[in-house]
Amino acid sequence: MTAQRDRRNFLKTTALGATVLTFGTRISSAQNSESPVTANGGTDPYPIPWLDKNGSHNQPAGLNLEPSHIFHFKGRVARCSTFTGMGTDNQGNRIPFGSPTTDYGAMQGEYWAARSAQQGAFTHI
Amino acid sequence: MAPANQIHDFHPPISPSGLYWVVPVASDGLRFSDDGKTVTLEMKDVPVVDQPRWPALDSVATPARMTFKMVWKSTGEAVVFDDPGKQFRFTGTRASCQLQAKVEVPSIGFSWRSDDIETSKADFAVMGEEVNGRYYK
Numbered sequence: 168m169t170a171q172r173d174r175r176n177f178l179k180t181t182a183l184g185a186t187v188l189t190f191g192t193r194i195s196s197a198q199n200s201e202s203p204v205t206a207n208g209g210t211d212p213y214p215i216p217w218l219d220k221n222g223s224h225n226q227p228a229g230l231n232l233e234p235s236h237i238f239h240f241k242g243r244v245a246r247c248s249t250f251t252g253m254g255t256d257n258q259g260n261r262i263p264f265g266s267p268t269t270d271y272g273a274m275q276g277e278y279w280a281a282r283s284a285q286q287g288a289f290t291h292i
Numbered sequence: 293m294a295p296a297n298q299i300h301d302f303h304p305p306i307s308p309s310g311l312y313w314v315v316p317v318a319s320d321g322l323r324f325s326d327d328g329k330t331v332t333l334e335m336k337d338v339p340v341v342d343q344p345r346w347p348a349l350d351s352v353a354t355p356a357r358m359t360f361k362m363v364w365k366s367t368g369e370a371v372v373f374d375d376p377g378k379q380f381r382f383t384g385t386r387a388s389c390q391l392q393a394k395v396e397v398p399s400i401g402f403s404w405r406s407d408d409i410e411t412s413k414a415d416f417a418v419m420g421e422e423v424n425g426r427y428y429k
Binding site for chain 1: 298299303304307309310311312313314316317318319321322324331335338347358360362364371373375378387389391393401402403405406411412413414415416417418419420421422423424425426427
Protein backbone atom coordinates (compact mmCIF):
# COMPACT_ATOMS: atom_id res chain seq x y z
CA MET A 168 0.00 0.00 0.00
CA THR A 169 2.44 2.58 1.24
CA ALA A 170 5.18 1.41 -1.04
CA GLN A 171 2.96 1.60 -4.09
CA ARG A 172 1.71 5.07 -3.22
CA ASP A 173 5.15 6.17 -2.23
CA ARG A 174 6.55 4.89 -5.49
CA ARG A 175 3.84 6.59 -7.49
CA ASN A 176 4.37 9.83 -5.60
CA PHE A 177 8.10 9.43 -5.97
CA LEU A 178 7.77 9.06 -9.72
CA LYS A 179 5.55 12.12 -9.92
CA THR A 180 7.97 14.03 -7.75
CA THR A 181 10.89 12.87 -9.82
CA ALA A 182 9.23 13.96 -13.03
CA LEU A 183 8.51 17.40 -11.64
CA GLY A 184 11.85 17.52 -9.89
CA ALA A 185 13.71 16.72 -13.07
CA THR A 186 12.13 19.67 -14.83
CA VAL A 187 12.95 21.98 -11.98
CA LEU A 188 16.38 20.48 -11.53
CA THR A 189 17.31 21.00 -15.16
CA PHE A 190 16.36 24.62 -14.92
CA GLY A 191 17.95 25.00 -11.50
CA THR A 192 21.17 23.36 -12.60
CA ARG A 193 21.63 25.92 -15.31
CA ILE A 194 21.20 28.70 -12.80
CA SER A 195 23.55 27.22 -10.24
CA SER A 196 26.12 26.43 -12.92
CA ALA A 197 26.09 29.98 -13.99
CA GLN A 198 26.35 31.21 -10.41
CA ASN A 199 28.96 28.76 -9.11
CA SER A 200 30.48 26.06 -11.27
CA GLU A 201 32.72 24.73 -8.50
CA SER A 202 30.14 23.71 -5.87
CA PRO A 203 31.11 20.38 -4.29
CA VAL A 204 28.80 17.43 -4.96
CA THR A 205 28.51 13.89 -3.65
CA ALA A 206 28.73 11.30 -6.38
CA ASN A 207 29.29 7.96 -4.64
CA GLY A 208 25.93 6.41 -5.40
CA GLY A 209 23.24 5.31 -3.00
CA THR A 210 23.59 3.07 0.04
CA ASP A 211 21.08 0.50 -1.20
CA PRO A 212 22.70 -2.90 -1.76
CA TYR A 213 23.42 -4.18 -5.25
CA PRO A 214 21.37 -7.07 -6.63
CA ILE A 215 23.13 -10.31 -7.52
CA PRO A 216 24.30 -9.67 -11.09
CA TRP A 217 23.61 -13.15 -12.41
CA LEU A 218 20.24 -13.47 -14.08
CA ASP A 219 17.84 -16.29 -13.37
CA LYS A 220 16.09 -18.08 -16.20
CA ASN A 221 13.29 -15.50 -16.16
CA GLY A 222 15.79 -12.75 -16.89
CA SER A 223 15.38 -11.14 -13.48
CA HIS A 224 17.58 -10.82 -10.42
CA ASN A 225 15.30 -13.16 -8.50
CA GLN A 226 17.55 -15.86 -7.11
CA PRO A 227 15.96 -19.29 -6.84
CA ALA A 228 16.67 -21.29 -3.69
CA GLY A 229 18.30 -24.68 -3.62
CA LEU A 230 21.47 -26.66 -3.18
CA ASN A 231 24.53 -24.95 -4.65
CA LEU A 232 22.50 -21.82 -5.41
CA GLU A 233 23.42 -18.54 -3.82
CA PRO A 234 21.41 -17.87 -0.65
CA SER A 235 21.96 -14.09 -0.60
CA HIS A 236 19.92 -11.64 -2.65
CA ILE A 237 22.48 -8.85 -2.34
CA PHE A 238 25.93 -8.66 -3.88
CA HIS A 239 29.24 -7.53 -2.34
CA PHE A 240 28.05 -8.99 0.95
CA LYS A 241 29.53 -10.85 3.88
CA GLY A 242 27.45 -11.93 6.82
CA ARG A 243 24.79 -14.29 8.06
CA VAL A 244 22.11 -15.65 5.80
CA ALA A 245 19.07 -17.89 5.97
CA ARG A 246 17.15 -19.17 2.97
CA CYS A 247 14.14 -21.38 2.37
CA SER A 248 11.66 -22.32 -0.31
CA THR A 249 8.73 -24.49 -1.29
CA PHE A 250 6.45 -23.67 1.60
CA THR A 251 3.21 -25.43 2.30
CA GLY A 252 0.63 -24.47 4.86
CA MET A 253 -2.99 -23.54 5.42
CA GLY A 254 -4.91 -20.48 6.44
CA THR A 255 -8.33 -18.87 6.58
CA ASP A 256 -9.58 -15.72 4.90
CA ASN A 257 -11.97 -13.17 6.40
CA GLN A 258 -14.92 -15.00 4.80
CA GLY A 259 -14.02 -18.21 6.57
CA ASN A 260 -12.68 -19.90 3.45
CA ARG A 261 -9.81 -22.29 3.99
CA ILE A 262 -7.03 -21.35 1.56
CA PRO A 263 -3.66 -23.09 1.34
CA PHE A 264 -0.46 -21.14 0.77
CA GLY A 265 2.82 -22.01 -0.79
CA SER A 266 4.32 -23.21 -4.05
CA PRO A 267 7.78 -24.18 -5.32
CA THR A 268 8.47 -20.48 -5.79
CA THR A 269 7.34 -19.47 -2.31
CA ASP A 270 10.78 -18.61 -1.04
CA TYR A 271 12.22 -16.29 1.56
CA GLY A 272 15.66 -15.12 2.57
CA ALA A 273 17.30 -13.11 5.32
CA MET A 274 20.67 -11.37 5.24
CA GLN A 275 22.48 -9.51 8.00
CA GLY A 276 26.00 -8.12 7.87
CA GLU A 277 28.31 -5.93 5.83
CA TYR A 278 27.72 -4.95 2.23
CA TRP A 279 29.44 -2.60 -0.15
CA ALA A 280 27.59 0.39 -1.58
CA ALA A 281 28.29 4.07 -2.09
CA ARG A 282 31.98 3.13 -2.32
CA SER A 283 32.16 2.10 1.32
CA ALA A 284 31.19 -0.67 3.73
CA GLN A 285 27.63 -0.51 5.05
CA GLN A 286 25.86 -2.50 7.75
CA GLY A 287 22.33 -3.74 7.40
CA ALA A 288 19.72 -6.46 7.51
CA PHE A 289 17.44 -7.32 4.61
CA THR A 290 14.87 -9.87 3.67
CA HIS A 291 13.59 -11.27 0.41
CA ILE A 292 9.89 -11.99 0.83
CA MET B 293 6.31 -20.54 -12.21
CA ALA B 294 3.13 -19.71 -10.34
CA PRO B 295 0.59 -22.53 -9.97
CA ALA B 296 -2.54 -22.33 -12.11
CA ASN B 297 -4.83 -22.12 -9.07
CA GLN B 298 -2.98 -19.17 -7.54
CA ILE B 299 -5.39 -16.45 -6.40
CA HIS B 300 -2.99 -14.10 -4.60
CA ASP B 301 0.75 -13.43 -4.69
CA PHE B 302 2.19 -11.07 -2.09
CA HIS B 303 5.63 -9.51 -2.37
CA PRO B 304 7.34 -6.11 -2.20
CA PRO B 305 7.79 -4.20 -5.47
CA ILE B 306 11.05 -4.72 -7.35
CA SER B 307 13.29 -1.72 -6.61
CA PRO B 308 14.58 0.61 -9.34
CA SER B 309 18.06 -0.91 -8.85
CA GLY B 310 16.71 -4.38 -9.63
CA LEU B 311 16.72 -5.66 -6.05
CA TYR B 312 14.11 -8.35 -6.26
CA TRP B 313 11.47 -8.27 -3.53
CA VAL B 314 14.08 -7.18 -0.98
CA VAL B 315 13.27 -4.84 1.89
CA PRO B 316 15.29 -3.65 4.89
CA VAL B 317 14.65 -5.26 8.26
CA ALA B 318 14.56 -3.24 11.49
CA SER B 319 17.39 -3.97 13.91
CA ASP B 320 15.18 -6.07 16.19
CA GLY B 321 13.40 -7.87 13.36
CA LEU B 322 16.08 -10.45 12.56
CA ARG B 323 17.60 -12.45 15.41
CA PHE B 324 20.34 -15.08 15.26
CA SER B 325 20.53 -17.14 18.43
CA ASP B 326 23.79 -17.15 20.38
CA ASP B 327 24.38 -20.80 19.60
CA GLY B 328 23.85 -20.12 15.89
CA LYS B 329 21.15 -22.78 15.61
CA THR B 330 18.04 -20.62 15.24
CA VAL B 331 17.13 -17.63 13.09
CA THR B 332 13.93 -15.69 13.73
CA LEU B 333 12.58 -13.10 11.32
CA GLU B 334 9.56 -11.05 12.37
CA MET B 335 8.06 -8.08 10.55
CA LYS B 336 4.80 -6.22 10.95
CA ASP B 337 2.69 -4.46 8.32
CA VAL B 338 5.28 -4.67 5.55
CA PRO B 339 4.03 -2.76 2.50
CA VAL B 340 3.67 -5.29 -0.30
CA VAL B 341 1.59 -5.72 -3.43
CA ASP B 342 -0.82 -8.46 -4.33
CA GLN B 343 -0.08 -9.60 -7.90
CA PRO B 344 -2.29 -12.64 -8.53
CA ARG B 345 -1.13 -13.02 -12.13
CA TRP B 346 2.59 -12.67 -11.42
CA PRO B 347 4.90 -13.16 -13.33
CA ALA B 348 2.80 -11.66 -16.14
CA LEU B 349 4.19 -8.20 -16.85
CA ASP B 350 0.72 -6.67 -16.95
CA SER B 351 -0.33 -8.28 -13.69
CA VAL B 352 -2.22 -5.72 -11.62
CA ALA B 353 -0.47 -4.90 -8.34
CA THR B 354 -2.85 -4.04 -5.51
CA PRO B 355 -1.38 -2.43 -2.37
CA ALA B 356 -1.38 -4.82 0.59
CA ARG B 357 0.22 -5.39 3.99
CA MET B 358 1.97 -8.46 5.35
CA THR B 359 2.81 -9.41 8.92
CA PHE B 360 4.79 -12.56 9.48
CA LYS B 361 7.10 -14.61 11.66
CA MET B 362 9.55 -17.12 10.23
CA VAL B 363 11.81 -19.46 12.18
CA TRP B 364 14.78 -21.41 10.83
CA LYS B 365 16.26 -24.21 12.94
CA SER B 366 19.52 -25.88 12.01
CA THR B 367 19.52 -29.63 11.48
CA GLY B 368 23.27 -29.73 12.06
CA GLU B 369 23.98 -31.20 8.63
CA ALA B 370 26.85 -29.17 7.19
CA VAL B 371 26.66 -27.77 3.67
CA VAL B 372 29.07 -25.64 1.62
CA PHE B 373 28.20 -23.96 -1.67
CA ASP B 374 31.28 -22.49 -3.34
CA ASP B 375 31.16 -21.07 -6.86
CA PRO B 376 34.30 -19.16 -7.92
CA GLY B 377 32.68 -18.30 -11.25
CA LYS B 378 29.82 -16.53 -9.53
CA GLN B 379 31.96 -15.35 -6.65
CA PHE B 380 30.05 -16.70 -3.69
CA ARG B 381 30.73 -19.09 -0.84
CA PHE B 382 28.11 -20.22 1.65
CA THR B 383 29.12 -22.21 4.73
CA GLY B 384 26.35 -23.41 6.97
CA THR B 385 23.85 -26.15 7.64
CA ARG B 386 20.59 -27.42 6.35
CA ALA B 387 17.63 -26.26 8.36
CA SER B 388 13.92 -26.54 8.86
CA CYS B 389 11.82 -23.44 8.37
CA GLN B 390 8.28 -22.58 9.41
CA LEU B 391 6.14 -19.55 8.79
CA GLN B 392 3.01 -17.89 10.07
CA ALA B 393 1.63 -14.86 8.31
CA LYS B 394 -1.25 -12.47 7.96
CA VAL B 395 -1.99 -10.48 4.81
CA GLU B 396 -4.47 -7.70 4.20
CA VAL B 397 -5.64 -6.08 0.97
CA PRO B 398 -7.72 -3.14 2.27
CA SER B 399 -9.01 -1.94 -1.10
CA ILE B 400 -10.85 -5.21 -1.77
CA GLY B 401 -11.67 -6.00 1.85
CA PHE B 402 -9.60 -9.17 1.84
CA SER B 403 -7.54 -10.59 4.64
CA TRP B 404 -6.04 -13.99 5.33
CA ARG B 405 -4.32 -15.50 8.31
CA SER B 406 -2.29 -18.69 8.34
CA ASP B 407 -2.70 -21.48 10.84
CA ASP B 408 -0.18 -21.69 13.67
CA ILE B 409 3.47 -21.71 12.70
CA GLU B 410 3.93 -25.36 13.67
CA THR B 411 1.58 -26.45 10.88
CA SER B 412 3.71 -25.07 8.01
CA LYS B 413 6.88 -26.42 6.47
CA ALA B 414 9.48 -25.64 3.83
CA ASP B 415 10.97 -28.41 1.71
CA PHE B 416 14.32 -26.62 1.48
CA ALA B 417 16.12 -24.42 4.01
CA VAL B 418 19.69 -23.51 4.89
CA MET B 419 21.31 -21.09 7.32
CA GLY B 420 24.89 -19.98 7.82
CA GLU B 421 27.41 -17.43 6.59
CA GLU B 422 28.16 -16.15 3.11
CA VAL B 423 30.68 -14.02 1.28
CA ASN B 424 30.18 -12.82 -2.28
CA GLY B 425 31.38 -10.20 -4.75
CA ARG B 426 34.27 -8.13 -3.48
CA TYR B 427 34.40 -10.14 -0.24
CA TYR B 428 34.90 -13.44 -2.07
CA LYS B 429 38.49 -14.61 -1.87
